[in-house]
Amino acid sequence: MSEPLHSLLRRQLRRHFGAEDAFPPEAAAFVAAVDAAYRLSDEDRARLERSLDLSSRELIARHDELRAMLAAFPDVIFRLAVDGTILELNAGRPGDLPLAPRQLLGRKVQDGLPGPLREALELALERAARSGEPAALEYPLDSPQGRRYWEARIARCGDDGLLMVARDITERVTAQEALRAQEERRRQSQKLEEIGRLAGGIAHDFNNLLTVVLGLADSLAAELPEGPQRADALEILATGRRAANLTQQLLGYSRRQIISPRVVDFNEIVLGIGKLLGRVIGEHVETAYQLGSGLKPVRVDTGQMEQLLVNLCVNARDAMPEGGTITVETAGVRVDRDFAREHAGLAEGDYVRLTVRDTGQGMSADALAHAFEPFFTTKEPGHGTGLGLATCYGIVRQNGGCITVASAPGRGARFDVYLPCVEGAAPAAAAAPPAPPRARRGETLLLVEDDASVRRMTARALRRQGYEVCEAGDGEQGLEQVRADGEGRLSMVITDVVMPKLGGGRMAREILRLRPSAKILFVTGYTDDATLGRGLDESQILRKPFTLEALVRRVRQTLDA
Amino acid sequence: MITEQTRWTPGQGWSPQPPGRLPQAQLAFLFAERALLEGGDLAREIRALYPRAVVLGCSTAGEIFDAEVRDGGAVLTAVRFESSRVAGAHAEIAEASDSFAAGARLAGALSAEELRHVLVLADAPPRVNGSELVRGLASVLPPGTTITGGMAADGERFSRTRLIWDGEARGGAVAVGLYGSRLTVTCGSRGGWDPFGPERLITRSRGNVLYELDGKSALELYKLYLGEHARELPAAAIHYPLALRGEAGCAGVVRSVLAVDESDQSMTFAGDVPQGVYARMMKANYDRLIDGAVGAAEACRKARGGPAQLALMISCAGRKMVLGQRVEEELEGVRDVLAPAALCGFYSYGEIAPFDGASRCELHNETMTITTLAEES
Numbered sequence: 001m002s003e004p005l006h007s008l009l010r011r012q013l014r015r016h017f018g019a020e021d022a023f024p025p026e027a028a029a030f031v032a033a034v035d036a037a038y039r040l041s042d043e044d045r046a047r048l049e050r051s052l053d054l055s056s057r058e059l060i061a062r063h064d065e066l067r068a069m070l071a072a073f074p075d076v077i078f079r080l081a082v083d084g085t086i087l088e089l090n091a092g093r094p095g096d097l098p099l100a101p102r103q104l105l106g107r108k109v110q111d112g113l114p115g116p117l118r119e120a121l122e123l124a125l126e127r128a129a130r131s132g133e134p135a136a137l138e139y140p141l142d143s144p145q146g147r148r149y150w151e152a153r154i155a156r157c158g159d160d161g162l163l164m165v166a167r168d169i170t171e172r173v174t175a176q177e178a179l180r181a182q183e184e185r186r187r188q189s190q191k192l193e194e195i196g197r198l199a200g201g202i203a204h205d206f207n208n209l210l211t212v213v214l215g216l217a218d219s220l221a222a223e224l225p226e227g228p229q230r231a232d233a234l235e236i237l238a239t240g241r242r243a244a245n246l247t248q249q250l251l252g253y254s255r256r257q258i259i260s261p262r263v264v265d266f267n268e269i270v271l272g273i274g275k276l277l278g279r280v281i282g283e284h285v286e287t288a289y290q291l292g293s294g295l296k297p298v299r300v301d302t303g304q305m306e307q308l309l310v311n312l313c314v315n316a317r318d319a320m321p322e323g324g325t326i327t328v329e330t331a332g333v334r335v336d337r338d339f340a341r342e343h344a345g346l347a348e349g350d351y352v353r354l355t356v357r358d359t360g361q362g363m364s365a366d367a368l369a370h371a372f373e374p375f376f377t378t379k380e381p382g383h384g385t386g387l388g389l390a391t392c393y394g395i396v397r398q399n400g401g402c403i404t405v406a407s408a409p410g411r412g413a414r415f416d417v418y419l420p421c422v423e424g425a426a427p428a429a430a431a432a433p434p435a436p437p438r439a440r441r442g443e444t445l446l447l448v449e450d451d452a453s454v455r456r457m458t459a460r461a462l463r464r465q466g467y468e469v470c471e472a473g474d475g476e477q478g479l480e481q482v483r484a485d486g487e488g489r490l491s492m493v494i495t496d497v498v499m500p501k502l503g504g505g506r507m508a509r510e511i512l513r514l515r516p517s518a519k520i521l522f523v524t525g526y527t528d529d530a531t532l533g534r535g536l537d538e539s540q541i542l543r544k545p546f547t548l549e550a551l552v553r554r555v556r557q558t559l560d561a
Numbered sequence: 562m563i564t565e566q567t568r569w570t571p572g573q574g575w576s577p578q579p580p581g582r583l584p585q586a587q588l589a590f591l592f593a594e595r596a597l598l599e600g601g602d603l604a605r606e607i608r609a610l611y612p613r614a615v616v617l618g619c620s621t622a623g624e625i626f627d628a629e630v631r632d633g634g635a636v637l638t639a640v641r642f643e644s645s646r647v648a649g650a651h652a653e654i655a656e657a658s659d660s661f662a663a664g665a666r667l668a669g670a671l672s673a674e675e676l677r678h679v680l681v682l683a684d685a686p687p688r689v690n691g692s693e694l695v696r697g698l699a700s701v702l703p704p705g706t707t708i709t710g711g712m713a714a715d716g717e718r719f720s721r722t723r724l725i726w727d728g729e730a731r732g733g734a735v736a737v738g739l740y741g742s743r744l745t746v747t748c749g750s751r752g753g754w755d756p757f758g759p760e761r762l763i764t765r766s767r768g769n770v771l772y773e774l775d776g777k778s779a780l781e782l783y784k785l786y787l788g789e790h791a792r793e794l795p796a797a798a799i800h801y802p803l804a805l806r807g808e809a810g811c812a813g814v815v816r817s818v819l820a821v822d823e824s825d826q827s828m829t830f831a832g833d834v835p836q837g838v839y840a841r842m843m844k845a846n847y848d849r850l851i852d853g854a855v856g857a858a859e860a861c862r863k864a865r866g867g868p869a870q871l872a873l874m875i876s877c878a879g880r881k882m883v884l885g886q887r888v889e890e891e892l893e894g895v896r897d898v899l900a901p902a903a904l905c906g907f908y909s910y911g912e913i914a915p916f917d918g919a920s921r922c923e924l925h926n927e928t929m930t931i932t933t934l935a936e937e938s
């Protein structure tokens with residue numbers, strides 16, 4: 001026999017016959033047959049094993065490929081059992097998982113999540129497992145790196161498994177939220193503008209009425225002898241002035257206050273008003289100044305800025321009945337494109353930022369939302385009109401800036417005012433105080449005013465000062481009279497700005513074409529550069545409501561100029 | 562170093578000769594069918610024959626005598642060293658969870674001076690957790706001390722096991738320290754099983770008790786693979802040990818099934834099956850198993866460089882069940898490599914050996930684990 005017998009057969013022969021070749025010769029054919037059968041079954045087995053080995057290897061290779069594919073995704077990917085048990089995972093980016101991937105294996109994906117989220121996830125898993133419909137879920141999760149937002153998609157995978165892909169959508173969510181906040185701010189400022197227009201309109205009409213009331217009360221007081229009636233007239237005058245003050249504030253809010261902006265160093269305004277502020281704020285509150293150095297100049301109305309500072313500081317004081325600190329801060333800041341986009345009215349560029357901070361009681365969300373609306377106040381009746389911040393808002397917007405507030409109950413409040421810097425202009429010296437009025441006789445004035453009672457009252461006051469007064473009810477009539485005034489009797493024109501038919505501005509331009517040297521004083525409580533035209537300064541404008549004294553002084557000044 | 566070897570079989574009694582020829586022996590191994598150890602008579606008899614020896618042993622799933630394996634008998638190997646010394650200790654283990662502490666206690670009882678090697682025998686799970694026992698030993702022994710040994714067995718019954726210590730049948734674990742500057746001990750351990758099919762995650766387990774793979778009942782999975790042989794559980798499960806994927810850079814271990822519990826759908830393995838680890842089923846291949854045994858022997862021979870006098874073979878019961886009539890081929894393979902060393906040993910429910918030569922010791926399953934002793938004269 002050439003080949004030795006199959007090893008198993010040899011062993012069996014040894015065991016049963018004592019030696020491999022000790023079997024009876026007549027069994028040789030049988031032994032050969034068994035040997036062949038053993039070999040055949042060995043070959044069979046070897047073939048099967050080889051197939052199983054190869055297919056197992058392929059299976060593992062496919063699985064590895066799949067794993068490599070998953071690893072290429074930046075998302076966190078879980079292969080789950082239907083109950084959420086994590087069978088495999090791709091860790092996403094570092095820090096995306098609370099534990100090392102190895103420690104998460106075998107745990108349930110919903111374990112360790114906050115209660116409501118856990119329930120929502122469990123529901124989604126169950127739904128995806130039962131119906132085969134993919135489920136999706138968005139949720140925030142707090143991690144040591146801060147709050148992050150996730151979007152989880154769950155789909156059935158195989159007969160009894162699930163695949164869950166969790167994607168970090170923090171960037172998208174924050175962008176959306178920023179957009180929403182921006183939209184909210186835009187809506188808010190639109191609302192403020194609308195209220196402003198309304199308030200401005202009402203204030204304008206009131207101004208006219210008050211001008212009459214004040215004028216008549218003034219002349220009554222001047223004409224009446226000392227006595228109870230004169231005292232009443234003076235009382236009317238005083239009350240009227242308080243009302244005028246109020247309309248003035250409303251006009252400030254609606255940005256229709258007449259302003260005389262100057263180029264100034266903002267710190268000077270703050271320093272200049274420091275003493276006054278100290279007096280207004282009182283002793284139980286400390287004031288700290290942190291004024292930035294090297295601020296670029298701004299072009300603002302000094303009076304308005306003082307009003308702004310006083311309003312903010314008074315509010316801060318009111319928020320600290322037990323005492324505290326107000327910090328007034330200025331700084332030069334650069335507004336970039338993003339910041340400008342988020343704050344209506346700002347453009348990219350250099351700004352001075354005025355910050356008024358306090359350590360007071362802070363504001364509720366409701367107060368924050370409405371703080372800049374006129375007549376919003378949380379103060380007791382009689383203690384606040386709710387016009388302070390509204391005025392601030394109007395003032396800042398009128399000066400090309402913006403105002404923001406940040407506050408929370410118990411955490412104090414912080415108001416930031418941004419005012420645009422002007423390039424290449426040096427701050428001007430403070431204007432000299434106006435000269436006292438001096439009445440002179442023999443001069444003829446043309447008074448153009450559409451409100452008859454205002455016109456009558458004004459004319460009467462001027463006549464009492466010895467002026468000749470011609471009256472006109474609108475611009476066309478006024479122009480008519482100038483054209484008719486052949487030898488130039490008219491010394492000057494006093495005109496309202498907003499009038500039917502022909503407004504004061506256009507009429508003035510016509511007059512100046514006829515008489516380039518004509519002296520014109522505009523009387524208005526309601527102005528913007530568009531109706532008046534550019535190039536006017538404060539000396540050409542008289543603000544409504546005016547006192548007779550102011551009227552007389554300004555007429556004199558104009559005639560003398 | 563002189564060895565005496567003999568075996569007892571129900572038909573023939575002691576053969577080739579009754580024990581007791583080496584009364585001065587310092588070390589005596591007694592591996593036997595559990596029933597023979599139960600009463601303690603055999604152990605006491607051996608104890609009396611070798612009054613100066615550390616006598617240790619256990620119940621088996623087959624006793625190895627030279628290159629032969631028998632069931633239902635006993636093999637005795639007595640060793641007398643020229644200069645080397647032997648010291649041993651025993652620890653009872655009331656609960657499997659005490660295994661680590663018991664290991665530490667055993668190690669603490671062994672003097673560290675000139676300690677060459679530690680041999681360990683232990684009761685099988687569920688009474689002892691072999692993985693924890695080895696960890697406990699290693700936690701106290703001087704770093705680098707090699708440990709080999711195995712878990713007692715109980716034929717193919719997977720029921721109770723017995724230890725022999727000091728002439729008595731016991732539970733728990735025994736450890737024997739081998740001492741001496743002229744003694745060399747080497748070991749080798751190889752499996753030869755091939756993983757197949759997909760990787761599955763161990764999603765629910767406690768210690769060496771497995772409940773779920775990939776979130777599903779592990780027992781159901783085994784039944785599916787075993788088909789009609791599921792009736793023969795737990796023994797049948799020995800055909801599909803689990804390969805555990807090691808941590809990155811580490812070799813994995815193999816775990817075989819020792820018991821199943823239908824009531825809680827659990828499967829008890831001969832070593833830990835930690836949750837969160839990937840596992841694959843393994844299958845046997847005769848040639849690879851036999852190559853594995855030969856590989857273990859070659860590792861021993863390579864480590865020494867010369868012939869050994871005694872080789873202690875501890876091979877897994879699962880190998881014997883799978884190899885069937887061919888089981889002795891693995892013993893012959895070992896003999897071919899290690900001759901003329903005397904061979905003894907048993908088929909076990911778990912083997913203890915370093916992964917490779919000197920690295921960390923671990924409990925293994927389904928391996929042939931060989932420990933060789935040689936004493937220079």
Ligand SMILES: Nc1ncnc2c1ncn2[C@@H]1O[C@H](COP(=O)(O)OP(=O)(O)OP(=O)(O)O)[C@@H](O)[C@H]1O
Nearest residue numbers: 315316319362377378379384385386387388389413
């Ligand atoms: N610094 C602040 N701290 C806390 N709350 C403030 C602060 N500033 C303003 N507020 C809140 O905003 C509201 C509106 O302020 P605003 O200045 O417009 O009106 P006011 O102070 O109530 O009345 P006034 O017209 O007298 O200024 C206040 O009533 C207050 O509730």
Ligand SMILES: [Mg+2]
Nearest residue numbers: 311315388389
């Ligand atoms: Mg206020």
